[in-house]
Amino acid sequence: MGFFLFPVLAFVLWELPSMVAMAVHKLICALTGHSFEQRFLGVWAYRLLGMLTFWPLIMVTGGVAAGTGPSAAFGRLVLIIEATATVVLLLWARLSSRGA
Numbered sequence: 414m415g416f417f418l419f420p421v422l423a424f425v426l427w428e429l430p431s432m433v434a435m436a437v438h439k440l441i442c443a444l445t446g447h448s449f450e451q452r453f454l455g456v457w458a459y460r461l462l463g464m465l466t467f468w469p470l471i472m473v474t475g476g477v478a479a480g481t482g483p484s485a486a487f488g489r490l491v492l493i494i495e496a497t498a499t500v501v502l503l504l505w506a507r508l509s510s511r512g513a
Contacts (some may be wrong), residue, residue: 423500426468433502434459434460434463434467435459435506436503436506437502438459439509440502474490475488476488478491
């Protein structure tokens with residue numbers, strides 16, 4: 414596992430948040446009628462945006478979900494909704510030509 418640990422961690426910690434940030438930007442472009450190619454922000458902007466928004470949101474929601482009581486049940490529900498929305502958003506961004 415040691416040899417494969419760095420590429421897996423690099424993908425999960427670095428590339429996944431930037432893919433989510435790009436997919437959200439493509440969705441915004443599709444909803445507003447703009448072209449994603451003309452409004453592309455650059456890879457490093459998406460990486461920075463993803464790191465500053467994606468992981469803090471997941472950490473806060475995960476912290477609430479790890480607790481006890483009614484707030485933990487709500488946190489688990491929100492975490493499941495976030496994961497499902499992320500998967501759907503990434504699939505839509507890959508398969509849709511809208512906003513391209």
